[in-house]
Amino acid sequence: MVHPLDPFSFGDGRPTLRNRTVVAAMTNKQSHADGVLSDEEIRWLLRRAEGGFGIVTTAAAHVDEGGQGWEGEMGVWGDHQLPRLTELADGLRSRGAVSLVQIFHGGLRAPRAVTGQQPVSASDVNDQGAEEPARALTESEVEEVVVAFVEAAVRCEQAGFDGVELHGAHGYLVAQFLGTKTNRRTDAWGGDLSGRAAFLKAIVDGVRAATSPEFLLAVRLSPQIDAMGIRLAESLELATWLPAWGVDLLHISCWDAFQGAPDEPDDPRTLTRRFRTALPEGYPLLSTGAIWDGAEATYVLGEGADLVGVARVAIGHPAWPEGLAKADYAPARPPFSPEALAAADLSPVFIEYMRRWKGFVTDGRSAD
Numbered sequence: 515m516v517h518p519l520d521p522f523s524f525g526d527g528r529p530t531l532r533n534r535t536v537v538a539a540m541t542n543k544q545s546h547a548d549g550v551l552s553d554e555e556i557r558w559l560l561r562r563a564e565g566g567f568g569i570v571t572t573a574a575a576h577v578d579e580g581g582q583g584w585e586g587e588m589g590v591w592g593d594h595q596l597p598r599l600t601e602l603a604d605g606l607r608s609r610g611a612v613s614l615v616q617i618f619h620g621g622l623r624a625p626r627a628v629t630g631q632q633p634v635s636a637s638d639v640n641d642q643g644a645e646e647p648a649r650a651l652t653e654s655e656v657e658e659v660v661v662a663f664v665e666a667a668v669r670c671e672q673a674g675f676d677g678v679e680l681h682g683a684h685g686y687l688v689a690q691f692l693g694t695k696t697n698r699r700t701d702a703w704g705g706d707l708s709g710r711a712a713f714l715k716a717i718v719d720g721v722r723a724a725t726s727p728e729f730l731l732a733v734r735l736s737p738q739i740d741a742m743g744i745r746l747a748e749s750l751e752l753a754t755w756l757p758a759w760g761v762d763l764l765h766i767s768c769w770d771a772f773q774g775a776p777d778e779p780d781d782p783r784t785l786t787r788r789f790r791t792a793l794p795e796g797y798p799l800l801s802t803g804a805i806w807d808g809a810e811a812t813y814v815l816g817e818g819a820d821l822v823g824v825a826r827v828a829i830g831h832p833a834w835p836e837g838l839a840k841a842d843y844a845p846a847r848p849p850f851s852p853e854a855l856a857a858a859d860l861s862p863v864f865i866e867y868m869r870r871w872k873g874f875v876t877d878g879r880s881a882d
C-alpha cells in the first residue's frame with residue numbers, strides 16, 4: 515500500500531518528491547498591485563515547505579495583465595516580477611519542496627474593474643454570471659494569449675521554479691475553451707473536443723518547446739462543469755491525450771475526492787478511480803478535494819492517485835505532512851481563530867479573505 519509519506523519520482527532527470535503531499539494552488543490576495551509577490555505571500559508558502567510538503571504550488575498567477583481575475587493576485591507576466599519570484603523559488607528549494615507556479619488567465623472571469631478591459635473568452639459569453647459580457651478572442655489574439663502563457667512559463671523556469679501547472683480547471687479561460695457552452699467557435703480553436711482542446715495543446719506545445727525537458731508541466735482539470743458544457747466523458751478522453759503531449763502530471767480538481775460522478779449515482783467509482791483507469795498505467799495523477807486526515811489521504815492514494823493535494827487543511831496545519839507519520843493523524847477542523855491563522859503565517863489580508871469561506875474562521879461567514 516502506498517503511504518502519503520513515500521517518496522515519488524517523475525523519472526528521466528525530473529524532480530523527485532520527498533513525499534506525495536501537495537499544497538494545491540490557493541489564491542490569497544497578498545500580492546502587490548503590479549503582480550509582484552509580497553513578503554507575506556512568500557512567507558505563507560515557505561512555511562508550508564518548512565512543514566514538509568512534497569510540492570508547494572503558488573496561487574493562480576495571471577500570464578497577461580488582461581487575464582487578472584481579482585485584486586492582490588500574483589502575476590508572472592513581466593520581468594519586474596522576477597526578483598521576488600526568484601526569492602520564492604530559492605526559498606522553496608532550500609526547504610526541500612518541489613515548486614510549481616499555477617499559471618492562468620481568467621477569461622470571462624477577469625473583470626473590467628480589475629483589468630480596465632472588457633473580459634474575453636473563447637466565444638461571446640453572456641450567461642456565466644460575469645458582470646459584463648465577454649467578447650470572443652480573435653484568432654490572432656488567441657495566439658497572443660498562447661504566447662503569454664509560454665513566456666510566463668519561461669519566466670518561471672528562469673526564476674528557478676521546478677515547473678508550472680496550467681490551470682485548466684474551475685471555469686477560467688482554458689476551461690472556457692474546453693466547454694461546449696463557452697466555446698462555440700467554428701475556427702481551429704473550436705468544434706469537437708480536439709478543437710476545443712487546441713488552445714490547451716498549443717500552450718503545452720509552446721511550453722514544452724521553450725523550457726527544458728526537466729521542467730515539470732502539470733495540467734489541472736475540472737472533471738465536470740455543467741454550466742460550461744464540460745462533461746466527464748470528454749475530460750476522461752482529454753486526459754488520455756496528455757501523456758503524448760508531454761504533460762508530466764494530471765491534477766484533477768474533485769472538490770470532494772470521495773464522491774463518484776455526479777450524473778452516475780449507480781457507479782460507485784470515485785473520480786480518482788475513473789481517471790486512473792483511463793490513464794496509462796504509471797502515468798502521474800494528483801487528486802485534490804476534501805482530504806483532511808491521514809486515513810483520507812491514504813484512501814485517495816488507494817484509489818489510484820500518485821499524489822494527494824490539499825488546500826484548506828494546509829492553511830490551518832502548515833506541517834500537515836509531519837502529522838501523517840502517525841497512522842491516526844486527525845488534525846483539528848475549522849473554524850480556526852484569527853490568532854491561530856496568524857500563527858500559521860496568514861497575514862491580516864489573507865485571514866480577511868478566509869472569513870468569506872463558510873465556517874473557516876471563527877468570526878467569519880457561518881458554516882450553513
Ligand SMILES: Cc1cc2nc3c(=O)[nH]c(=O)nc-3n(C[C@H](O)[C@H](O)[C@H](O)COP(=O)(O)O)c2cc1C
Nearest residue numbers: 538539540541573574769802803804805824825826
Ligand atoms: C483560499 C482558497 C483559494 C483557492 N485558490 C485556488 C487557485 O488559485 N487555483 C486553484 O486551482 N484552486 C484554488 N482553490 C481550490 C483548491 O486548490 C482546492 O482544489 C479546493 O480547496 C479543494 O481542496 P480542499 O478540500 O483540500 O480545500 C482555492 C481554495 C481555497 C480554500
